[in-house]
Amino acid sequence: MPEKNIQSIGVEIEHLSKRFGEQVVLDDVSFSVKPGEIFVLMGPSGAGKSVLLRHLVNLEKPDAGRVLIGGKDADDDATHSAIRTALVFQAGALFNSMSVFDNLAFYPREHRLYDKATLRDKVEHVLKILHIEDAARKLPAQLSGGMRKRVAIARSLVMEPQLLLYDEPTSELDPITAANISEIIGTLKEEFAVTSIIVSHDRDLALGIADRVGLLMAGKLLTVATPDELRASTEPAITEFMRPKIDVHNPRFRRLA
Ligand SMILES: Nc1ncnc2c1ncn2[C@@H]1O[C@H](COP(=O)(O)OP(=O)(O)OP(=O)(O)O)[C@@H](O)[C@H]1O
Ligand SMILES: [Mg+2]
Incomplete structure (x- = not known):
């Protein structure tokens, strides 16, 4: 059975800036995740x-500022060897x-993380949590x-990450399946004590399961x-953002919302 991570880890984004050519994509962004x-x-x-x-998984490097995971620089492979991030x-x-x-x-075998019986228990446990135990023998x-x-x-969960992105x-996904997934993400917090950062357009997900929400606009x-x-906000930029202009429940339009 996967055990709770004894030590959850926090994330600090400090004055992060990133540009691609002339385009400034992130402009002095700072926040922390507990x-x-x-x-x-x-x-x-x-x-x-x-x-x-x-940036959190070291697929991009900051032009300025830094990103810390558990107090260590995300821009350093040693951090990712020490902290399990998925x-x-x-x-x-x-x-x-x-x-x-x-x-x-696949990955636990590659990294020889568990013996055969332990691996089977962990895989079965995770499949059960996500209600897909009947799919174990099927192909994607x-x-x-x-x-x-x-x-x-x-x-990702089989690796028992401390930080899940x-x-x-x-x-x-249709609205019911989407609600299902967001509920599952919420329950993982209890089950694994994992720190989660979720990028999403889904207001229902954000308002339903987030402890806190960050709004990023043009970097x-x-x-x-x-x-x-x-x-409760009356800030025009926020109320405008929170009010869907089109039917965000229609997955066809969700990415435009
Ligand atoms: N490798 C890259 N090279 C050049 N430009 C890039 C690169 N990756 C992203 N960009 C540009 O950076 C901007 C931000 O991209 P990003 O993928 O972070 O947007 P996003 O907020 O995730 O949008 P979406 O909600 O559509 O997924 C875009 O204008 C994109 O074209
Ligand atoms: Mg994106």
Whole structure:
């Protein structure tokens, strides 16, 4: 059985700036995520959300400022050897020729993390938490989009990460499946005491499960607030942002919202 991580870790983004050529994508962004917190980063398409997330897994390097994970620089491979960080990619990136069980077992086997019986217990436990135990012997192509997302999350959880990052975990899902996934993300906090940072356009997800929400607009952090503070806000930029202009429940339009 996966044990709770005894030590949750926090994240500090300090004066982070990033440009690609002439384009300033992140402009002096600072915020912190507390150990064990669920932090949702929202903002319009092109705001720089995915670029910010990529800094946390050392896929981008800051032009200025720094990113600390558990007090250590994310810009250093040693940090990632010491702290287990997992990024759930939007498309899931599953191995199509492997069963769901083997997809989940792949990285622990590669890294020889557990003996065979322990690995089986851990995989089965995670599949059960995500309600996909019946899919263990299936191939990804035999699953629905919502199930594939759950498999992608499950695969990260088997590694028992201390920091779990998600890029758009509910995009392209129907509203009920999206609500399901966000509920699951919420319960993982209790089960694994993991720190979660979620990039999402999904207001229901943000207001439903976030401890705090950051709003990123054109590379600048507009605010960091709790869901209650956002709902109560009379700040025009925030109320404008919180009010959907189109039907955000329609997955076709969600990325434009
Ligand atoms: N590797 C790159 N090279 C050049 N420009 C990039 C690169 N990665 C991102 N950008 C640009 O940075 C900006 C922010 O991109 P990013 O992917 O972070 O947006 P986002 O907020 O995640 O948007 P979405 O909600 O649509 O996913 C975009 O204008 C994008 O074109
Ligand atoms: Mg993105």
